[in-house]
Amino acid sequence: MVLKYRDMFETYVEATPWDVQNLFxxxxxxxxxxxxxxxYLADSEILARQVDGPTRENGEKWTLxxxxxxxxxxxxxxxxxxxxxGYRLMRMQYFVDVLKRPAPAWHNCFNHAIAGKLPYPTLRLVTSSLPGMAFFSPFLLKDITVSVNHQLTAAP
Known part of the structure; x- marks a missing residue:
């Protein structure tokens, strides 16, 4: 049993194939x-600051x-x-550290829904500029779709 599962990636190299446990x-x-x-942005150990974004492609107003x-x-x-x-997440940009090389990735977020007063994307198109993305092999991550069924029940 690996207590800190991410530590297992320390021995990986770029060509190391992933298995189902890595993917999970x-x-x-x-x-x-x-x-x-x-x-999680309310966590005092997580630091967030507003910055000027590079370009506004999809109506983005501010960047954290x-x-x-x-x-x-x-x-x-x-x-x-x-x-x-409208405080809707339109794009998320990051690098995938466990790949052991600079692997830029970004999500373009669409089809927002509202939970309470919070908007959230129900569709994320995940993209990277790295050809192959072999770490998912034999898995292919094309998109992430969230479907939420809201049920209303009458108060007793």
Whole structure:
């Protein structure tokens, strides 16, 4: 049993193939982060600051640069989040540290829904400029779609 599963990646090289456990670890921490934004930004160990973004492609109004503490289960220590005027996440940019080489990735976020008062994307198109992305082999991550069924029950 690996207590700190991410430490297993320390012995990996770029050509090391991933197995199902590697994929589940990666997808597990990734989804945890996707579904817990913006709540984890309230953690005093996570530093967020507003920065001027490069270009506005999809109506983004402001950009947050987020610095995570060492050991935090996420893609990389520094990530960028672009939001529109309605506080909807439009893009997320990061590097995948466990790949052992600079692997830029970004999500373009679409089809936002509302939970309570919080908007969240139900579709993320994940892209990287690295050809092949062999670390997912034989898996292919094309998109992440979230479908939420809201049920209303009458109060007793």
């Amino acid at each position: 670890y990666f997808v597990g921490y990734a989804f945890w982060n996707y579904f817990n934004l913006p709540f 640069e987020v610095a995570f503490p060492d050991g935090y289960p996420t893609h990389t220590k520094f990530q960028m989040y672009d939001f529109d005027a």
